[in-house]
Amino acid sequence: MNIETLKxxxxxxxxxxxxxxxPDALVYLKRQQTNPSRWNGDNWQDFSSVLRERGVxxxxxxxxxxxxxxxxxxxxxxxxHGVVIARNAEQVSTLLKAAQQYRVPVTVRGGGLTTEGxxxxxxxxxxxxxxxxxxxxxxxxxxxxxxxGGIFWHSLAEELRRVNMDYLSAPLNLTSSVxxxxxxxxxxxxxxxxxxxxxxxxxxxxxxPTGEIVECSDAQNAELxxxxxxxxxxxxxxxxxxxxxxxxxxxxxxxxxxxxLRSAIQDMQMLVSNDASDYSGILTIMDCAVxxxxxxxxxxxxxxxxxxxxxxxxxxxxxxxxxxxxxRYTLRPWKLGEAMFLYKRKRELFPELQRPEYMRDxxxxxRTVVFSRAVWKFWGSKQMVIPDLAMSADKFVEAVERGSKVxxxxxxxxxxxxxxxxxxxxxxxxxxxxxxxxxAEGWAYGCEFEPMIEGHVYSxxxxxxxxxxxxxxxxDLGGSYYRFGGMMKGYIRRVFxxxxxxxxxxxxxxxxxxxxxxxxxxx
Amino acid sequence: MWGFVKNAFxxxxxxxxxxxxxxxxxxxxxxxxxxDITLTPHGRSKAMQHGDIDRAAIDHCSLCGACDPVCPEQxxxxxxxxxxxxxxxxxxxxxxxxxxEEMTAQPITTKHAPAKLLPDxxxxxxxxxxxxxxxxxxxxxAEDEGMDIAMALESGVVIPAERMQRFMAPLRGTMRIxxxxxxxxxxxxxxxxxxxxxxxxxxxxGHEEVRRSLRAxxxxxxxxxxxxxxxxxxxxxxxxLRVDHGCSxxLDLQRIAIPATVRSLPQRLGAMPHDDDSQARWVLHGRNIAxxxxxxxxxxxxxxxxxxxxxxxxxxxxxxxxxx
Numbered sequence: 001m002n003i004e005t006l007k008x009x010x011x012x013x014x015x016x017x018x019x020x021x022x023p024d025a026l027v028y029l030k031r032q033q034t035n036p037s038r039w040n041g042d043n044w045q046d047f048s049s050v051l052r053e054r055g056v057x058x059x060x061x062x063x064x065x066x067x068x069x070x071x072x073x074x075x076x077x078x079x080x081h082g083v084v085i086a087r088n089a090e091q092v093s094t095l096l097k098a099a100q101q102y103r104v105p106v107t108v109r110g111g112g113l114t115t116e117g118x119x120x121x122x123x124x125x126x127x128x129x130x131x132x133x134x135x136x137x138x139x140x141x142x143x144x145x146x147x148x149g150g151i152f153w154h155s156l157a158e159e160l161r162r163v164n165m166d167y168l169s170a171p172l173n174l175t176s177s178v179x180x181x182x183x184x185x186x187x188x189x190x191x192x193x194x195x196x197x198x199x200x201x202x203x204x205x206x207x208x209p210t211g212e213i214v215e216c217s218d219a220q221n222a223e224l225x226x227x228x229x230x231x232x233x234x235x236x237x238x239x240x241x242x243x244x245x246x247x248x249x250x251x252x253x254x255x256x257x258x259x260x261l262r263s264a265i266q267d268m269q270m271l272v273s274n275d276a277s278d279y280s281g282i283l284t285i286m287d288c289a290v291x292x293x294x295x296x297x298x299x300x301x302x303x304x305x306x307x308x309x310x311x312x313x314x315x316x317x318x319x320x321x322x323x324x325x326x327x328r329y330t331l332r333p334w335k336l337g338e339a340m341f342l343y344k345r346k347r348e349l350f351p352e353l354q355r356p357e358y359m360r361d362x363x364x365x366x367r368t369v370v371f372s373r374a375v376w377k378f379w380g381s382k383q384m385v386i387p388d389l390a391m392s393a394d395k396f397v398e399a400v401e402r403g404s405k406v407x408x409x410x411x412x413x414x415x416x417x418x419x420x421x422x423x424x425x426x427x428x429x430x431x432x433x434x435x436x437x438x439x440a441e442g443w444a445y446g447c448e449f450e451p452m453i454e455g456h457v458y459s460x461x462x463x464x465x466x467x468x469x470x471x472x473x474x475x476d477l478g479g480s481y482y483r484f485g486g487m488m489k490g491y492i493r494r495v496f497x498x499x500x501x502x503x504x505x506x507x508x509x510x511x512x513x514x515x516x517x518x519x520x521x522x523x
Numbered sequence: 524m525w526g527f528v529k530n531a532f533x534x535x536x537x538x539x540x541x542x543x544x545x546x547x548x549x550x551x552x553x554x555x556x557x558x559d560i561t562l563t564p565h566g567r568s569k570a571m572q573h574g575d576i577d578r579a580a581i582d583h584c585s586l587c588g589a590c591d592p593v594c595p596e597q598x599x600x601x602x603x604x605x606x607x608x609x610x611x612x613x614x615x616x617x618x619x620x621x622x623x624e625e626m627t628a629q630p631i632t633t634k635h636a637p638a639k640l641l642p643d644x645x646x647x648x649x650x651x652x653x654x655x656x657x658x659x660x661x662x663x664x665a666e667d668e669g670m671d672i673a674m675a676l677e678s679g680v681v682i683p684a685e686r687m688q689r690f691m692a693p694l695r696g697t698m699r700i701x702x703x704x705x706x707x708x709x710x711x712x713x714x715x716x717x718x719x720x721x722x723x724x725x726x727x728x729g730h731e732e733v734r735r736s737l738r739a740x741x742x743x744x745x746x747x748x749x750x751x752x753x754x755x756x757x758x759x760x761x762x763x764l765r766v767d768h769g770c771s772x773x774l775d776l777q778r779i780a781i782p783a784t785v786r787s788l789p790q791r792l793g794a795m796p797h798d799d800d801s802q803a804r805w806v807l808h809g810r811n812i813a814x815x816x817x818x819x820x821x822x823x824x825x826x827x828x829x830x831x832x833x834x835x836x837x838x839x840x841x842x843x844x845x846x847x
Contacts, residue, residue: 063580066573067566072543079573085559111545130548131558154549158775162809174777175545357762357778366776373546373777376595382542 039105039123039519044081047102051084054094058082058125068109068126074383075460076117076487080107080126086150087131089205089213089239096237096517097211099125103514108233110150110177115386116486118232118521119180129179132239135159144202145245149179149238157368166248168200174372179238183231185421185435185482187446189281189293189367192272192420196436198229199424205240209512213239218426227507229427230434232485233518234504235511249297250363251279256315258290259324261404263314265397265418268292272420272443273393276309277301282418285345287404288338289325295364341413349378379415381453385463387470387488388448390421390435391479396445402473403449410466411451418447433496433504437480446482471495485521492522536598541568547590547600550777552785552802553583564590564600567607581607582788586677586706588751589779608679608788615792616680622671623686631666631693638662638699640723641711644670645820646703652820656838659733660701660726666693673707677791691715701726703819705748712752722749724818725757727837728764736840739769740813744806744822747782770816773806781806783822799825816840 051058060082070077086092099106105124112119129150136146140163147156153167154174160166169188171181182204186197194200203217206228214236216225227235258264264282271280271294279295292315296302316324329339352374358365389399400418407414421444423436436444449470467488474481475494484491493501505523509515515523547564548554560566562583570576581604590600640662646653647668657664669690675682694700694715702708703723711720724746727733737743743764750757758778765772773781785802789795803825807815815834817823827834 061577062573062575063570063577064561064566066575067561067569069569069573070543074542112543128560130560133558152545152549154776159809161776174549357758369776373593373595376542376544376546380542380544380595382540384542 039103041081041123043102043104047098047104048082050098050102051095054098056084056091056094056098058084065126068112068121068128071109071115071117071119072111072113072384073115073117074381075115075385075463076120078117078120078122080121081123083126083128085128085131086237086239089207092127092207092237092239093211093213095125095127095211096207096209099516100210100512100514103516105516105519107520108179108237108518110180111152111173111175113173113176113180114483114486115384116483116488118483118486118518120486120520122520124516127237129177129237136240138163138165138245140165143245144242146240146242147178148240149177149182149205151178152176153178153181154368154372157366160245161248164248165245168197168244168246169194170197170368172368172371173375174368178241178243180233182229182238182241183233185230187419187421187482189279189295189419192280192422192443193275193278195422195424198430199427200244201229201241202244203242204228204238206236207239208236209517217242226429227511229430230436232434232522234508234522235517237517250360250365251295251297251367252299252302252362253364254294255318256292256294256313257318257321258292258315259288259321259328261287261290261400261416262397264290264292265400267313267315268418268420269393269396269445270312271309274309276305280420282416284416285342286338286414287401287408287416288328289321289342289346295367345378349374352377379450379452381455383453383458383463384450385467386448386450386483387467388446388482389470389474389477389479390437390440390444390446390481391474391477392437392440393443393445395477395479396447399473399477399479400447403447403470406466406469406473407449407451409469410462413452413454415450415452416447417450418445420445433492433500435480435482435484437478438496439478448482489522536596537603538568538571538598540596540598541565541572542596543569544595546593546595546777550589550593550775550779552585552587552589552782553787555805556785556798556802557583564594564604567604568598576607578611581611585782585785585787587747587780587782587785588705588709589747589782591751592754593777593779605676605679609681611679613678613680613788615678615794619671619675619678619680620683623675623683626667626671627683627686627689631689633666633693633696634663635696636663637697638701639665639694639697641665641668641700641702641704641707642723643673643703643707643820645824649820652836652838656723656727659730659838659841662699662701665697665700669707672710673704674791676706676710678788687714694718702749705746705750705752708749709752722746722818724749724837725760727818730841732841733837734764734768737764737768737770737816738814741768741770741816742773742807742810742812742814743770744773744783744815744817744819744826745780746817746819746822747780749818750780771810771812783817783819784825797825800829803829 048058064083065079069079084095106127107121108127109119110129132148133151133155134148138145152175153170169190171186181197182201206214206216214221268280268282271277277294278297278301281293284290329335358370389403391399471491508523545565551563554563561580567580584604586601588601594600642653642664667690672682672690699719701721701723708722761772775781783803783806784799790797807830815826818837820836823834823836
C-alpha cells in the first residue's frame with residue numbers, strides 16, 4: 001500500500017462490488033486511485049498562498065472537494081486539494097501561470113460527463129468551468145453565437161430559443177458543456193448532415209497551459225485551433241467560443257424497427273450517404289430490437305424522403321414489428337425472458353419519447369430535452385461505462401456486430417446507439433489523434449455500447465474487462481474511440497501508433513512545460 | 524385515500540441515489556444566481572455522499588421545487604433539503620416556536636363554508652387584492668391562515684402537534700381548500716389526502732372570466748412551488764391553457780417553471796434583503812410580450828420592479844375582462 005492511497009483513505013469503497021472472475025478477490029482491497037502517484041502535493045501551500053495573493057478564490061472545504069470526487073462514470077474517484085470556480089479568462093490565466101510555476105496539476109471540468117475519470121482531479125486544482133456560462137452575443141444575421149466555454153448546451157439552447165434560434169449539433173445530453181464538447185467531439189442525430197459539434201466552432205478564446213489568453217480560428221492562430229478542437233483539453237482551456245447557429249425548427253419523427261443490426265445499419269448508411277434525411281440514428285434494445293430513427297426539419301425534405309427512400313428501407317412499422325417479434329418468440333419459447341424484457345422496455349420508454357407537452361401537431365419540440373431526460377431516466381446510473389467504437393463506413397457493421405457479442409457476454413441487457421458523422425475535409429488536421437478514425441472519408445460512424453446496470457454492482461475488473469474487449473475490436477479493425485482518455489488511455493498508443501502519439505506528446509511538452517493541464521487524461 | 528396509502532409505502536430515494544447527472548442544476552435558480560454548484564441539489568447530494576455539508580448549502584435553497592420533477596432518480600430533492608433543515612437548529616427556531624405557541628393559545632371560531640382560502644403573506648399584506656380574490660372566488664379566508672406554519676415548514680422547525688391541530692380544525696369540515704403558499708399546499712395535500720386542495724393560481728386560471736381575458740401576447744407566470752409539487756398533472760393543464768389562449772409561460776425547455784424570485788432562508792426570515800432583480804430579468808429576457816400575468820403576488824412585485832410593461836395579478840383580469 002503506498003502513501004498516496006493513504007492520503008485518500010477518507011473516500012469509502014462505495015461501488016466496488018463482487019468480481020465475476022474471483023468473487024472474493026476484491027473484498028479486502030481498499031479502492032485504489034486510478035492514477036495514484038503522479039503528484040504528491042509538493043508546493044501546495046506556496047501555490048495556494050500565491051493564488052490568493054493574486055485574487056483567485058481557492059476553495060478547500062471538504063464539502064466542495066467532495067462534490068467533485070467522481071464523474072458521470074462513477075468508477076474513478078479522486079479529490080482535488082482545492083477547487084476554483086472559473087469566473088473569467090484572466091482568472092484562469094492567473095491560475096495556470098501559478099500552476100506552471102509551482103508545478104501543480106489543474107484538472108478542468110465542465111459538465112463532468114466523462115466516464116473514464118477524465119474530469120476527476122487526483123489532487124491539485126479542479127477548475128470548475130460551469131462558472132463561466134454566459135451567452136455573450138447572438139448575431140442573427142451572421143448566424144453565430146459567442147458564449148463562454150462552461151455553459152451547458154441546454155442553457156445555450158434556452159437563450160437561443162428566446163430569439164427562435166438553435167445550435168447546429170450538440171450531444172443528446174443536456175448537461176454537456178460547450179468547452180468540454182468541443183474538446184472531444186460531440187455527436188448528435190444531425191451529425192450525419194452537420195458534422196460533430198466540434199466542427200461548428202468558428203473561433204475560440206483559449207487560455208494556454210502557460211496562461212496566455214489567445215483568440216484562435218482557422219484563420220488566426222490556426223495551429224492552436226487545430227490542437228484545442230478535439231484535443232481532449234491538452235492544449236488549453238476554452239473560455240469562449242463562437243459557434244454557428246440556425247433558426248429553430250421542430251422535428252417530424254419516423255421510427256423503423258428491425259430485428260437485426262446489419263440491415264438497420266446498412267439502411268442508415270444508405271440514408272446518410274444520400275443525404276436523405278435531416279436526422280438519423282440507431283437506438284437498440286440489445287441486438288434484437290433495433291430502432292432506426294429518421295427525422296426532418298421541413299415538410300419538403302420529408303416528402304422527398306417518402307418518395308425516394310422510404311420504399312427502400314427494410315424496417316417495419318410498430319405493428320408489423322410487434323407481429324414479427326411475436327412469431328420470433330413463439331418459435332423460441334426458451335427466450336421468453338428476453339421477450340418480456342423487450343416488451344417491458346417498450347412500454348416504459350415509448351411514452352417518454354412522445355410526451356404530449358413536447359408534441360405539437362405531430363412534431364417533436366425540444367428533442368434534446370426529450371432524449372436527454374429519457375437517457376438519464378432509463379440508462380442513467382451511479383455507475384456507467386459506455387465504451388465506443390468509431391469506424392470508417394465499410395468496417396462499421398463488423399465492429400458493431402462484434403461489439404454486440406461482447407455486450408451479451410458481459411451483461412444481461414444493453415443498448416447500442418449509432419450515428420454517422422459528416423467530416424469536413426478542411427478540418428483533417430483537427431482530426432488527428434481524435435475520435436475520428438484516420439481512414440474515414442466523407443463520414444465516420446460511431447457506436448456506443450451501453451450496458452444497463454439496473455441497480456447491480458459490478459466490480460471495476462468486470463467493467464474494465466468489458467471495455468477492453470470492446471476496445472480490442474478497435475485496435476483489430478483500425479478504428480478510433482470517443483472515450484480514449486482517463487482509464488482507457490492505455491489504448492492510445494495501440495490505436496494511433498507511436499509516431500503520432502510521440503509527435504503530439506512533443507507538442508504537449510512544448511505547450512505545457514510542467515505538464516500541469518489535464519495531466520491524467522491522455523499523456 | 525389510495526394516494527396517501529401509496530405514498531406512505533413508496534420508498535423515497537435520497538442523496539445516496541444521486542448519479543450526478545446535473546439535470547437539477549439546469550433548473551436551479553440558486554445556481555443561475557451564484558454559479559456555485561455547492562449551493563445546488565447536485566452539490567448537496569455529492570457533499571453528503573462525501574460526508575460533509577455546509578449550512579450555507581442548505582440555507583440557500585429557495586424550495587422552488589424545480590429539481591423534483593427533473594430528477595431521473597426520482598429523489599425527493601426538496602424534501603431532502605427540508606430534512607437537512609430539520610436537522611440543523613436554525614437561530615430563528617425559538618422565535619418561530621414562540622409564535623406557534625401564541626397562535627395555539629388563541630381562541631378560534633369555526634365558520635362552516637364549503638370552500639376556504641388560505642392566503643400567503645403577500646396577499647395578507649395587500650388587503651385590497653385579497654378582498655378582490657375572495658370576491659372573485661366567492662369563498663372566505665380561513666380563520667387561521669397558518670403563516671407561522673408555512674414559515675416553520677420553510678425553516679425546518681418541527682410544528683407542535685397542538686398547533687397543527689388548531690390549524691387543521693377549521694379545515695376539516697371544508698371540502699375545497701384554495702392555498703396560495705405552494706409549500707403549505709404540498710404539506711396540506713399530504714396530511715389531508717381526501718380533501719380537494721388546489722393552488723390559488725390553478726383556481727383563478729380556471730375562472731371563466733379570467734380565462735377570457737388571457738391574450739396571446741401575455742406572459743403567464745406560473746407559481747413554481749405549487750406547479751412543481753403536482754408537475755405531471757399541471758404540465759398538461761398549462762399546456763392546455765397555452766393551446767386555448769396562445770399565451771406564453773415562464774417555462775423553460777424542460778417545461779419547468781422559472782421562478783421570478785429566488786429567496787434563501789435568511790431572506791425569507793427577513794435577516795437579509797431580497798435580491799430578485801436578476802432572476803426576474805431572466806424570466807423576461809428576450810421575450811416579445813405586451814403584458815405579464817402572474818399567479819403569485821410576490822412575483823408580481825418582483826417583475827413590476829424590472830419591467831416597463833403592465834404586470835397584473837390573475838384576479839385583476841376578471842375586471843379587465845368585464846370592461847372589455
